Amino acid sequence: MAMLHTVNKSPFERRSLDSCLRHAVKGSAILLIEDGIYAAIDGTVVAEKIKSAVGDHKVYVLGPDLKARGMGDHKLVDGIETVDYAGFVDLVTEYDKVQSWL
């Protein structure tokens, strides 16, 4: 039973990404949306956390939210895949359950 986790808060503001990473079991997917997208950017102090998560989870980031924050051209942590809203919908249907870390 693989689950999709969404994180919508910046890792520099709240602990929701840490909560997510502590609870998400291997094989579940993580989608970074809204301010959560900052976790996807390479070279930050939280990038290592995501780098180690990429081994156990598929990690996705919502492209329109990257663009809305002027982060569209920044280098992402290797292994993170960008999706649009249609891709978001596909992930929701692909995984059995959706857990939103708010």
Added chain:
Amino acid sequence: MKLSILVNEGPYQHQAADTAIQFTKAALEKGHEIMRVFFYHDGVNNGTRFGVPPQDDRNITEQWTALAKEHDLDLVVCIAAAQRRGILDENEAKRQGKDGDNIAEGFRISGLGQLIEAGIQSDRLVVFGD
């Protein structure tokens, strides 16, 4: 697939209401059924028709109303959360002795049972909030 949406955040608060609308639109475009959109906590503020955002800004409530009209969506506002925040329909205004109602077109006020039902009957429940 049958999906339901839970919105726990008010409009213009952060981004959850906008994300919920974009997600709902994308799901409908892909041919999925949206069984219900339930508004809880500050999310009930999505359902007032008295909001007047600047003309160059999006009107989130009108976006929900238009989407509901086009796709016959069931937009349900939690009654207890709504009463606390002054969201009333005609019936509730009368019952509470208030001088007017403000619920927007396409929204209806009901109880938490509607959320439980949506959770049970839908294939997925997707939560947007703060």
